[in-house]
Amino acid sequence: GQNIDQPTExxxxxxxxxxxxxxxQTSGFNGLFWYQQHAGEAPxxxxxxxxxxxxxxxxxxxxxxRSKGYSYLLLKELQMKDSASYLCAASDSNYQLIWGAGxxxxxxx
Amino acid sequence: xxxxxxxxKFRVLKTGQSMTLLCAQDMNHEYMYWYRQDPxxxxxxxxxxxxxxxxxxxxxxxxxxxxxxxxxxFLLGLESAAPSQTSVYFCASQIAxxxxxxxxxxxxxxxxxx
Numbered sequence: 238g239q240n241i242d243q244p245t246e247x248x249x250x251x252x253x254x255x256x257x258x259x260x261x262q263t264s265g266f267n268g269l270f271w272y273q274q275h276a277g278e279a280p281x282x283x284x285x286x287x288x289x290x291x292x293x294x295x296x297x298x299x300x301x302x303r304s305k306g307y308s309y310l311l312l313k314e315l316q317m318k319d320s321a322s323y324l325c326a327a328s329d330s331n332y333q334l335i336w337g338a339g340x341x342x343x344x345x346x
Numbered sequence: 347x348x349x350x351x352x353x354x355k356f357r358v359l360k361t362g363q364s365m366t367l368l369c370a371q372d373m374n375h376e377y378m379y380w381y382r383q384d385p386x387x388x389x390x391x392x393x394x395x396x397x398x399x400x401x402x403x404x405x406x407x408x409x410x411x412x413x414x415x416x417x418x419x420f421l422l423g424l425e426s427a428a429p430s431q432t433s434v435y436f437c438a439s440q441i442a443x444x445x446x447x448x449x450x451x452x453x454x455x456x457x458x459x460x
Contacts, residue, residue, distance in 0.1 A: 267445035336388030
């Protein structure tokens with residue numbers, strides 16, 4: 238079957254660094270997305286990885302290991318506005334997105 | 347550009363009632379999707395469309411119908427609402443089907459079925 242696993246909730250301190258992990262099992266693989274979703278709002282795109290390695294985009298970076306079925310999202314210099322859910326989604330052989338349940342990130346001052 | 351819009355934003359139905367959710371996008375995107383989001387679960391695909399006049403079933407299509415008569419609009423119908431359809435419904439659009447293309451989401455419709 239197809240499955241995405243990510244932690245349900247994480248807590249971090251303002252100004253710190255946090256890493257949100259995601260493991261995936263899909264029939265075929267065409268890339269891994271990360272989306273951010275603030276409470277009561279729509280998901281918004283953060284990153285896309287299809288090759289192994291780290292992609293950096295400002296304070297946010299995303300890593301992919303295809304051989305391990307593993308990705309992580311790294312958030313640096315955390316700000317209170319980063320409090321949100323972070324959704325991991327893998328694109329399968331039909332280019333359909335299989336979504337994780339999301340990781341709720343709580344930032345404390 | 348308004349992006350992706352959804353109407354209504356909130357709705358309460360009684361079991362057995364029907365309703366239509368409207369999604370509109372002004373980005374000239376080919377692909378459109380309807381998802382539902384429930385607590386503790388990932389987004390689940392209900393139906394999708396790869397172009398005007400086409401629709402296809404997703405992971406959880408039962409109890410829903412869709413239509414894409416115009417490229418910019420994607421309608422989701424509930425024929426006879428059930429409490430299990432209480433959820434937040436998101437519409438999304440995508441410029442085309444390539445894997446690297448991000449999906450753009452509407453603000454969601456919060457539906458409660460009593």
